[in-house]
Amino acid sequence: MNNPEFEAVMLAHGGGGELMQQLIHTVLLPALGNSPGTLSDSAVLDAPGQRLAFTTDSYVVKPLFFHGGDIGRLAVCGTVNDLAVCGGSPIALSLGMIIAEGTPGEVVQRIAESVGVAAREAGVPVVTGDTKVVERGAADGVFLNTSGIGLVPESVLLSPTSCESGDAVIVSGAIGDHGIAIMSEREGLSFESPVVSDVAPLNHMIADVLAVPEGIRCMRDATRGGVAAVLNELAVASGVCIRIEESAVPVHPAVHGACDLLGLDPFEVANEGKVVVVCSGERAERAVQVMRRHTAGAEAAIVGQVEDGRAGRVLLQTPIGGDRILDMPYGEQLPRIC
Amino acid sequence: MNNPEFEAVMLAHGGGGELMQQLIHTVLLPALGNSPGTLSDSAVLDAPGQRLAFTTDSYVVKPLFFHGGDIGRLAVCGTVNDLAVCGGSPIALSLGMIIAEGTPGEVVQRIAESVGVAAREAGVPVVTGDTKVVERGAADGVFLNTSGIGLVPESVLLSPTSCESGDAVIVSGAIGDHGIAIMSEREGLSFESPVVSDVAPLNHMIADVLAVPEGIRCMRDATRGGVAAVLNELAVASGVCIRIEESAVPVHPAVHGACDLLGLDPFEVANEGKVVVVCSGERAERAVQVMRRHTAGAEAAIVGQVEDGRAGRVLLQTPIGGDRILDMPYGEQLPRIC
Numbered sequence: 001m002n003n004p005e006f007e008a009v010m011l012a013h014g015g016g017g018e019l020m021q022q023l024i025h026t027v028l029l030p031a032l033g034n035s036p037g038t039l040s041d042s043a044v045l046d047a048p049g050q051r052l053a054f055t056t057d058s059y060v061v062k063p064l065f066f067h068g069g070d071i072g073r074l075a076v077c078g079t080v081n082d083l084a085v086c087g088g089s090p091i092a093l094s095l096g097m098i099i100a101e102g103t104p105g106e107v108v109q110r111i112a113e114s115v116g117v118a119a120r121e122a123g124v125p126v127v128t129g130d131t132k133v134v135e136r137g138a139a140d141g142v143f144l145n146t147s148g149i150g151l152v153p154e155s156v157l158l159s160p161t162s163c164e165s166g167d168a169v170i171v172s173g174a175i176g177d178h179g180i181a182i183m184s185e186r187e188g189l190s191f192e193s194p195v196v197s198d199v200a201p202l203n204h205m206i207a208d209v210l211a212v213p214e215g216i217r218c219m220r221d222a223t224r225g226g227v228a229a230v231l232n233e234l235a236v237a238s239g240v241c242i243r244i245e246e247s248a249v250p251v252h253p254a255v256h257g258a259c260d261l262l263g264l265d266p267f268e269v270a271n272e273g274k275v276v277v278v279c280s281g282e283r284a285e286r287a288v289q290v291m292r293r294h295t296a297g298a299e300a301a302i303v304g305q306v307e308d309g310r311a312g313r314v315l316l317q318t319p320i321g322g323d324r325i326l327d328m329p330y331g332e333q334l335p336r337i338c
Numbered sequence: 339m340n341n342p343e344f345e346a347v348m349l350a351h352g353g354g355g356e357l358m359q360q361l362i363h364t365v366l367l368p369a370l371g372n373s374p375g376t377l378s379d380s381a382v383l384d385a386p387g388q389r390l391a392f393t394t395d396s397y398v399v400k401p402l403f404f405h406g407g408d409i410g411r412l413a414v415c416g417t418v419n420d421l422a423v424c425g426g427s428p429i430a431l432s433l434g435m436i437i438a439e440g441t442p443g444e445v446v447q448r449i450a451e452s453v454g455v456a457a458r459e460a461g462v463p464v465v466t467g468d469t470k471v472v473e474r475g476a477a478d479g480v481f482l483n484t485s486g487i488g489l490v491p492e493s494v495l496l497s498p499t500s501c502e503s504g505d506a507v508i509v510s511g512a513i514g515d516h517g518i519a520i521m522s523e524r525e526g527l528s529f530e531s532p533v534v535s536d537v538a539p540l541n542h543m544i545a546d547v548l549a550v551p552e553g554i555r556c557m558r559d560a561t562r563g564g565v566a567a568v569l570n571e572l573a574v575a576s577g578v579c580i581r582i583e584e585s586a587v588p589v590h591p592a593v594h595g596a597c598d599l600l601g602l603d604p605f606e607v608a609n610e611g612k613v614v615v616v617c618s619g620e621r622a623e624r625a626v627q628v629m630r631r632h633t634a635g636a637e638a639a640i641v642g643q644v645e646d647g648r649a650g651r652v653l654l655q656t657p658i659g660g661d662r663i664l665d666m667p668y669g670e671q672l673p674r675i676c
Contacts, residue, residue, distance in 0.1 A: 052385045
């Protein structure tokens, strides 16, 4: 912003020389709120635990900026949430940027600032990074990668294979917001009130859920492939049947409308701030109460249960009383959603 | 290869659904030599240490395959080496792939296999990954990101600020091979014997160097910006002058020839299997002997020393006895070298 020399990215900004140092020191580190310090090939961290969670995600979302977020916020939240659902308390993030030559400097700066804001919201520092610049046309604007490390307490034992008959299925809020927010930007759809992406770091809420004594079997954030993909993975991994009551699943009206219009199933639409929790039936109400204390979990609800019977199947009980099979999505109807 | 259905990548291969599961299970995991197991959002690792090194790099090299390596080998070695030069013993890698729709399946398979081979050579498993597919034209073939975690023993204290007058500067072998290998492919240059990239994992050699008792101040792998960038960073960080004897620095004749032809300085050309080590003068011979026991260090040599005087400067003593200043490269003459 206050960097008049950085009008657009040049190939030399990715070259490992003085111009890259300038980009790092005048744009990236200030945006991330990091002190300059000595940049080394790796960050060295104190890790006062013995079990680590480690995850990576690349982000290619289009457009880069959308209602409720942008690629930078998405990259932080996606990786923080992947650590959190594995029981990991995030301690460090990395940030890899691939930028097309000619990308306006302001775009890079806004994205870096958004990474910084989201990282502070999650309470996790970006400790290491990398920037590559490719020639015009070789990449579509900006791609990011974030990897993350979390500490997993010995007491946390989550596994997609541990769902049992009698367990409850919880969704932390309304589904489909992120995917529809992106699609409506891309297709130029407008609603009375715009659909806003749910992209948010869930680590604080998930830590509180994990503090509920016992009974939490497994968690997944429902990103690409939506809630349908998560439920199918869990049903297969645990060899159980999962029955969902469709009317219990929160879906915002505008998302319903957009899905009808676009021929999409909200269960298959990506979320970026929703977690599916399977826990023992007895603990479910308590877990929902804990989630509702957080903004990100204000609409949390018990939406179904685990049953014996058709192992590996997910059944959706429709409002008129019938059952339909909720299949694993085949591919993605919505490319570049994250 | 033996996967006739996987002729080309489709957008749906990146969608989080069944087709992505197929890609992961029939192509990626077998190529990496990983057991299928249960794929979760994060890998969970036992980490029997308290200090971690953490690094990330994206790879956009063009062409994807070149003499001596390919983008997959590059991605593993680059990240392993970044951990190793910080004193980290690598324990885990992540792999993020961004693939353009229409990329031949064979290309993805060869790259994944190369990742697997290099990871085994380094002795480091790929424990977590992510695949995104973007539409034709939105990315140039395949981009990779690898992040890595290493364990840093308490006894290892390396810092770019710790170079002292009287220290020796060691280079682990001939410089410029990687950059010239890429450029000759790209420019269609041919030599009597082709220049072969030096891309290699250096972690085993570096572990042996670190076992030399005391005296190792700092290490850097000389990638983008070449040896010139590394030496300038160290000279500035430590507030010292570094004097290099040009004739002591190994450069293969074909690299010399290509640099003359292309107007490049071998000191600014990228390496992917060379480390610059600064250590106390007394320990230098011992360190070189240790390096020469490894294929990657067969041509290791003491090439200069640290001096008081012009702080932050790197001086190159030419064969005819003069000094020239070796500056920090401004940008990269060779985009998409890694």
